[in-house]
Amino acid sequence: MIREIELINFKSHKKTKLKFTEGNNIFVGISGSGKSTILDAICFGFFGTTPKIQKKRIKISDLIMDKPFKEESANVKIIFESDKKNYEINRSIYLNKSSYAELRENGKLIAINQAQVTEAIEKILKVDYELFSKVIYAEQNKLDYFLTLPPGNRMSDIDNLLKLSKFELARAKTTSLLNKFKNQKNMREETLSNFDERDLKEKRREIEEYLEKLNKDLSSLEENTRKLNNQLEEKEKILEDLKEQKNKMENKKNMLIELNATISVFQNELKKLPEKDLGEIEKKLKHEETLYNDLEKEKIKREKEISFLISKINELEKALAEKKEGELFLQTFDEERIRILKKEEEDLKNTLVTCELKKQNLDEAIKNLKTSKERCPTCDRELPEEKRKELIKKKEEKLFLLNKKIIDLKNKYSSKKREFELENKNIEKANFFKKRIEQLGNVEGELSLYQKKLEEIKCKEIDLSDIKKEVMNLNTLFEELKSAEIKK
Known part of the structure; x- marks a missing residue:
């Protein structure tokens, strides 16, 4: 009203x-x-x-x-x-x-x-x-x-003015939907009426029994599958062992063939040299055995040195990867951006504080104007009622806009603060990488030096197989000659 x-x-x-x-x-x-x-x-x-x-x-x-x-x-x-x-x-x-x-x-x-x-x-x-x-x-x-x-337009114009058409449309749609639900209900009632309750109970019992049987069969199949998987794993292990044994047997077979060939060679040599000096062969045999033992010790020493070098190289490679990660991070790290973010955060905070102070002043001014009926609370001059209302209205408008600005500033300040805190964590990470890179020093040069030493040692790797064969051959020859000498 x-x-x-x-x-x-x-x-x-x-x-x-x-x-x-x-x-x-x-x-x-x-x-x-x-x-x-x-x-x-x-x-x-x-x-x-x-x-x-x-x-x-x-x-x-x-x-x-x-x-x-x-x-x-x-x-x-x-x-x-x-x-x-x-x-x-x-x-x-x-x-x-x-x-x-x-x-x-x-x-x-x-x-x-x-x-x-x-x-x-x-x-x-x-x-x-x-x-x-x-x-x-x-x-x-x-x-x-x-x-x-005109009579023909009067009802449609009234309908349009009162927006009755949307109610008619809603009524038509509701009626259509209701008829659809009624048809579905009748169809389902007709379907249900064709089933006898006892038949339904019997069918349900049969289905439940069948489902129970299926569940039992499924459990049995799962158990059999688990057992078969275990057996398969065992058979695969046995197969791997057999393959390994087969390879070993093949190697031994090849070694036997080589030994038989060597024996044949020495037997032929023995026949050709029936009068070879036994003492000379024994002396050569001792020399070869001493050489073999010395080389065996040297080989063990070098293997230990290689193991140490590989361990050191792995350690240096990890350090180098860490250094490269730090260098890559420092390349993308932007200290200037963090400084700008900090300044923007502080500027927003200062602006927000200023606006809050303005809001307090406006609230106080509006309150004073509402309580002071005849005189201005600021200058103490006479204040007509119309002028007082106008001042209150203007200050409330300013307060309304200022509140919107404060909400916007708070959102921006919170967002900027989160962004700065996130970037600030990168400062700690950057300082850590700087210190770590300084500690690692010339890790590339050190790694290159150890890799070079390893290559040099590998180039001088000792192969004792030939010397060992020579000792075995001489020992066999010595025994055969000794046996032949006794027979003479």
């Missing part, structure tokens, strides 16, 4: 304030006294427009009073009640700047521009401009709008 309307410089009204009561409120006056203007003001206050503006018969600036001279601005204020809440609309029109609008709910500012106010009013009243202008409000000489409509 509209409680009060105030017009300032609105068309023919210099300053008019009307209060409404419950029931019917009637405007009485001569033609041209401004009765229709009050209705236009109500339409404009709620929706920011009028039928004449919509039809482009006048401009919005034509609503500003122009007699005896053109005013700079016009204002409409409407106080109304809806759902036990009090609302106040203020819409202002200016000649040289943009229009202004605000909406308050129980004294609290909830919208501050034309579009926001209109959207909020439509939600509160549950009526848009089109429905309001055609059904609730009628222009002067336009009360017969629906009566002049």
Whole structure:
């Protein structure tokens, strides 16, 4: 319900304030006294427009009073009640700047521009401009709008205004869906009626027994599979052992063939040299045995040295990999970015603190203005009521915008702080790599040196197989000659 309307410089009204009561409120006056203007003001206050503006018969600036001279601005204020809440609309029109609008709910500012106010009013009243202008409000000489409509168009126009078509569509869809569910229900009831309850119980029992049998068979198959897998693993191990034994037997067979060939060679040599000096062979045999033992010791020594070198090379390769990782990290590490992030974080923090202080000052100023009725709390000069309200309104607008800015700054500050903390961890990592690289020093050169030593030792690797064969051959020859000497 509209409680009060105030017009300032609105068309023919210099300053008019009307209060409404419950029931019917009637405007009485001569033609041209401004009765229709009050209705236009109500339409404009709620929706920011009028039928004449919509039809482009006048401009919005034509609503500003122009007699005896053109005013700079016009204002409409409407106080109304809806759902036990009090609302106040203020819409202002200016000649040289943009229009202004605000909406308050129980004294609290909830919208501050034309579009926001209109959207909020439509939600509160549950009526848009089109429905309001055609059904609730009628222009002067336009009360017969629906009566002049052709009968064929009258119902469709009313449906469109009240948006009844969407309810008809919803009803049709609901009916279709209900029929679909009814058909499905009938089909299922018919299907169920074809089954005897005893047959169903018997079928269920048979299915349960069959499922139980399947589960038992499945468990048995799983157990057999597990056993077969174990047996397969055992057989594979046996097969590997047999393959290894086969390879060993092949090697021994080859060695036997070589030994038989060597024996044949020495037997032939023995036949050719029946009078060879036994002492000379024995002396050569001892020399070869001594040489073999010395070389065996040298080989063991070199194997130990090779083992040490390989261990050292592995250690140095790990150190080199660590050094390269550190160098790669340091190449991508950007200290300047961290410094910039820190400065941006501090700047946001300082700006946020400044805004918080401004907010406190605005809160205090608004509070003081609301409590000081006659004098300015800042300069102690006389403060008219209209000026006080204007100051409160301006400061509340500033506070509204400042609160939005503070929320935005807090979000940016939190985001920037997280980003800085994440990057700050990389500083510790960079310092660790710098120190570690310094500790490792010329690890590349050291690794190259040990690799070179290993190659040199491998090039001098001792092969004792030939000497061992020579000793065995000489020993066999010595025994055969000795045996032949005894027989003689």
